[in-house]
Amino acid sequence: MKNRLKVLRAERNWTQADLAEKLDVSRQTINAIEKGKYDPSLPLAFKVARLFEASIETIFDDEVEVDSEPSSLAPLVD
Amino acid sequence: MKSIFNALCSKGLPARDLKNANRVNLLAVLWALSLLVGSLLSQYYSLSVLVISLAFITHTVIGIAMVFAYKRYLTELDEMERKIQLDALALSVGVTIIGFSSYSILAKNGILPELNSAYLIALMALTYIAGIISGRLRYS
Numbered sequence: 001m002k003n004r005l006k007v008l009r010a011e012r013n014w015t016q017a018d019l020a021e022k023l024d025v026s027r028q029t030i031n032a033i034e035k036g037k038y039d040p041s042l043p044l045a046f047k048v049a050r051l052f053e054a055s056i057e058t059i060f061d062d063e064v065e066v067d068s069e070p071s072s073l074a075p076l077v078d
Numbered sequence: 079m080k081s082i083f084n085a086l087c088s089k090g091l092p093a094r095d096l097k098n099a100n101r102v103n104l105l106a107v108l109w110a111l112s113l114l115v116g117s118l119l120s121q122y123y124s125l126s127v128l129v130i131s132l133a134f135i136t137h138t139v140i141g142i143a144m145v146f147a148y149k150r151y152l153t154e155l156d157e158m159e160r161k162i163q164l165d166a167l168a169l170s171v172g173v174t175i176i177g178f179s180s181y182s183i184l185a186k187n188g189i190l191p192e193l194n195s196a197y198l199i200a201l202m203a204l205t206y207i208a209g210i211i212s213g214r215l216r217y218s
Contacts, residue, residue: 024092025156025157025158026091026092026095026156026158026159028091028156028158028159028214028217028218029156029157029158029159031218032158032217032218037216037217038158038161038217040157041157044157
């Protein structure tokens with residue numbers, strides 16, 4: 001999963017250790033999330049979103065395209 | 079090599095997690111020592127019921143304390159490290175069960191000697207350590 005954690009952290013001049021302390025996780029966890037090697041749990045994702053005052057979707061991108069056109073759901077509704 | 083050593087030593091974990099990990103490690107050493115002392119005493123001396131009971135109670139109580147300390151360690155652990163620990167435990171249990179069942183076929187047919195239970199504990203411990211190192215390297 002891609003994310004903007006490194007950019008948001010850099011904008012505030014925080015080190016990985018600073019962010020880890022604010023989120024109560026290890027620095028290794030922050031490093032793994034930034035590299036896209038580890039996907040955070042939903043509670044941690046909410047914590048990150050609250051810290052940066054943004055929505056989860058603007059920070060994390062699961063790179064999955066969702067077909068949200070109403071016409072594709074129409075046959076199921078009928 | 080340095081990264082493997084760091085992975086083995088839980089480098090970078092928060093102080094709270096390191097304290098919990100050290101408690102588990104200390105109890106694990108005491109547990110192993112209590113088993114060693116009990117085994118050695120029974121090997122060289124004819125022990126009274128009282129001494130055997132004391133050895134049994136000491137070893138069991140330390141073992142139970144170790145399990146509770148490990149449970150606390152897991153509960154308070156950083157979420158990524160908890161995933162690494164659970165993955166390592168799953169690997170350890172899986173390898174031991176598969177290894178034991180496969181070995182038992184050969185042992186029952188007389189191809190290999192009967193399995194010593196100490197080997198199972200050693201196999202579990204080694205695969206657990208391998209799982210921890212592999213997990214920490216994967217996420218580093």
